[in-house]
Amino acid sequence: MLVDSHCHAYSFGIDELESFKDILIVGVAEDYESSIRNLEISRAFPNIYPFVGAHPWNLQDIREEEVEKILEIARKSSGIGEVGLDRRYSKKTIEEQIKVFKLFCELASEENLPMNIHALDTWRECFNIVTSYDVKSVLFHWYTGPIDLLEEIASQGYYISINPAVTIQPKHRSILEKAEVDILITESDGPYLYHGMSLNPLKIRELMETIAKVKDLPLEYLERIIEGNFKKFIG
Numbered sequence: 001m002l003v004d005s006h007c008h009a010y011s012f013g014i015d016e017l018e019s020f021k022d023i024l025i026v027g028v029a030e031d032y033e034s035s036i037r038n039l040e041i042s043r044a045f046p047n048i049y050p051f052v053g054a055h056p057w058n059l060q061d062i063r064e065e066e067v068e069k070i071l072e073i074a075r076k077s078s079g080i081g082e083v084g085l086d087r088r089y090s091k092k093t094i095e096e097q098i099k100v101f102k103l104f105c106e107l108a109s110e111e112n113l114p115m116n117i118h119a120l121d122t123w124r125e126c127f128n129i130v131t132s133y134d135v136k137s138v139l140f141h142w143y144t145g146p147i148d149l150l151e152e153i154a155s156q157g158y159y160i161s162i163n164p165a166v167t168i169q170p171k172h173r174s175i176l177e178k179a180e181v182d183i184l185i186t187e188s189d190g191p192y193l194y195h196g197m198s199l200n201p202l203k204i205r206e207l208m209e210t211i212a213k214v215k216d217l218p219l220e221y222l223e224r225i226i227e228g229n230f231k232k233f234i235g
Helices: 014-019 032-044 056-061 064-076 094-111 123-132 147-155 170-178 201-215 219-234
Strands: 002-007 023-027 048-052 079-084 115-118 138-140 159-162 184-186 192-194 197-199
Touching (some): 002 159, 002 201, 002 219, 023 032, 023 201, 032 048, 032 064, 048 064, 064 094, 079 094, 094 115, 147 159, 184 201, 184 219, 201 219
Parallel strands (some): 002 023, 048 079, 138 159
């Protein structure tokens, strides 16, 4: 099966979700409301794995009580995300972001939950924090971080996701060229419009063809590798 490891599934309508039913999808959340929505839609769509979380961009609107509520429902979920740190766009200080991120890392470690991480301009910081909490399963979504961190990510058994934007984003393309396939998982980050590219799970087929071409691998072989990586990540 095709895999979308990072998708804001709660933002799609029922008809759209129906069109994605042959794709394994991690539905990431941004706050308590979207976390609850993910849990609800996963009951109707068994191909959707519901994650819960608080996006670092949204932390200025999320009170401590809401974070606690998200942590409470995490045990009913398939994992934690979208969570992390962002030095570029978040309006919260990095110290405030780290405080919240560590709460999610602590829970992920205690409950053995996979984490789906946003780490824009904070790749190594996030890596150091999740390893310090001994989080077992981690995905760094839409990875555009340091090349030299890839080996450490692989050594921990962690993963990075590749987005359809790899065709137009040079930094992301360089990551795909350098990374080993055994740490790669596909994602859409949909619904999202990136430089005119409408991202959604239906883009995954085209993305797989791109990855197969870049890595010079048979498509069917690559599909088995990516699906296997996804299942290991989910646990």
